Amino acid sequence: MSTLERVRRHLKAHPMALDAALAVGVLASMVAGSFVEPHGENGVTWGVRTPDALSLVLIALGAVALVFRRRAPMTVLALTGTVSLVESVTGDPRAPVAMSAVIALYTVAATTDRPTTWRVGLLTMAVLGGSAMLAGPLPWYAQENLAIFAWTGIGATAGDAVRSRRAFVHAIRERAERAERTREEEARRRVAEERLRIARDLHDVVAHHIALVNVQAGVAAHVMDKRPDQAKEALAHVREASRSALNELRATVGLLRQSGDPEAPTEPAPGLNRLDELVGTFRSAGLHVEVARADHGTALPAAVDLAAYRVIQEALTNVQKHAGTEAKAEVSVVRVGPNIEITVLDNGSGDDEPPTDGGGHGLLGMRERVNALRGTLTTGPRYGGGFRVHAILPVKTRSRAAEDAV
Structure with missing residues (x-):
C-alpha cells in the first residue's frame, strides 16, 4: 500500500484531523490574501497593505470554526458568516475572511437537501454581499463586493453537486445490494420448492411400495406352512415391489446429482x-x-x-x-x-x-x-x-x- 493511500485512509477514519488540516490551509490562504493588494500599479502587489489586529482576530475565528464544520455545519456557517459580516463592514483594508464562510456554506450544501441549500445559500449571499455593498468602505461596484456573490454561489453549487453525487452512488449501491438479496431469496425459495417436491416424490414412492411389501410379507407369513406355493408367490411380489421402490428411489435421488455426474437417470x-x-x-x-x-x-x-x-x-x-x-x-x-x-x-x-x-x-x-x-x-x-x-x-x-x- 502506497503512502498516499495510507494517508487517505487515515484521514477518512479521522475526519476531524482532515478538517483541522483544511482549517490550517484556509487560515494560511486568508492571512496571505490579507497582505495582497489586487489593484496595485503593477497588478497584484504583495506587502503593500497590512491587516489590522481586528482582521487577524476575525481570520483566526473563522479558521478555527471550520474544524467543527462536520459536527455542526449550520452553527459553523452562522459563526463564519458573522465574522465575515463584521470584517466586511469594519475592516480597512479588508482581509478575505469570507473564504471561511464559503467553505462553511459548501459543507451545509453537501450535508443537507436542495431546498435548504437554496434558502441558506441565497440568505448568505444576500447578507454578506448586501452588507459589503451598502455598509462597506469600498464602492458598491467594487470587485471585492462582486466576488462575494460569486464565491458564495460557487460554494453552494459545489456542495449541492457533491451531495447529489453521493446520493446517486448510494442509490446505485443500495439497488445492487437489494438485487443481490432478491437473487439470494429467489435461490433459497427455489431450493425450498425443489426440496419439497423431492420430499413428496420420496414419500409417494416409499409409502406405496413399503405398504405393498408389508401386505405381501404378511400374506407370506400367514400361508407359509399350509400353502407354500402361495407364500412363494407373495415373496415374489415382495421382491418385485422392493425392486420397483429401489428403482424409483434411485431415479428420484438422482435428481440431486450434479449435471456432470455419471449414470444420471434417464427414465x-x-x-x-x-x-x-x-x-x-x-x-x-x-x-x-x-x-x-x-x-x-x-x-x-x-x-x-x-x-x-x-x-x-x-x-x-x-x-x-x-x-x-x-x-x-x-x-x-x-x-x-x-x-x-x-x-x-x-x-x-x-x-x-x-x-x-x-x-x-x-x-x-x-x-x-x-x-x-x-x-x-x-x-x-x-x-x-x-x-x-x-x-x-x-x-x-x-x-x-x-x-x-x-
Whole structure:
C-alpha cells in the first residue's frame, strides 16, 4: 500500500484531523490574501497593505470554526458568516475572511437537501454581499463586493453537486445490494420448492411400495406352512415391489446429482400411461381395484401427468393401509372440458380410521401437488362409509397455454 493511500485512509477514519488540516490551509490562504493588494500599479502587489489586529482576530475565528464544520455545519456557517459580516463592514483594508464562510456554506450544501441549500445559500449571499455593498468602505461596484456573490454561489453549487453525487452512488449501491438479496431469496425459495417436491416424490414412492411389501410379507407369513406355493408367490411380489421402490428411489435421488455426474437417470417420470401397472401391483397385494377411464387419449403436460399418477398412487396406498383387507377401490379418470378429474373411492369396510389431513403427509402432499398446478383437491368420508379423493387438474398449465398461444 502506497503512502498516499495510507494517508487517505487515515484521514477518512479521522475526519476531524482532515478538517483541522483544511482549517490550517484556509487560515494560511486568508492571512496571505490579507497582505495582497489586487489593484496595485503593477497588478497584484504583495506587502503593500497590512491587516489590522481586528482582521487577524476575525481570520483566526473563522479558521478555527471550520474544524467543527462536520459536527455542526449550520452553527459553523452562522459563526463564519458573522465574522465575515463584521470584517466586511469594519475592516480597512479588508482581509478575505469570507473564504471561511464559503467553505462553511459548501459543507451545509453537501450535508443537507436542495431546498435548504437554496434558502441558506441565497440568505448568505444576500447578507454578506448586501452588507459589503451598502455598509462597506469600498464602492458598491467594487470587485471585492462582486466576488462575494460569486464565491458564495460557487460554494453552494459545489456542495449541492457533491451531495447529489453521493446520493446517486448510494442509490446505485443500495439497488445492487437489494438485487443481490432478491437473487439470494429467489435461490433459497427455489431450493425450498425443489426440496419439497423431492420430499413428496420420496414419500409417494416409499409409502406405496413399503405398504405393498408389508401386505405381501404378511400374506407370506400367514400361508407359509399350509400353502407354500402361495407364500412363494407373495415373496415374489415382495421382491418385485422392493425392486420397483429401489428403482424409483434411485431415479428420484438422482435428481440431486450434479449435471456432470455419471449414470444420471434417464427414465421419464411415471404418468397415467403406467396406471395399469400401478393398479396391478395393488391387485397382486389383494386389493380389489376397478378402473374406469374416459380421458379419450388426452395428452397431458408432464407435471399434470405426474401429479395425476401420484394422487392415484397415494389414494390407493391409503386404501390399502386404512380400509382393511376386504376393501374395494374404484378409480376413474375423466376429461371434463379444460380439466381432467381423478376420483378414487373405497368402501371402507375395515375398522381402521380413515386418513385425515392432519394424520400424515400423504394427503398434504397430494394437496400441495394439486395446488401447485392451480387445481383443486377434495377429500373426505363418503356417505354410507368409505373415503373419497377427488382431484381436478387443468389439462393445460400456464407454460403449455403460452406455447399454444404462440
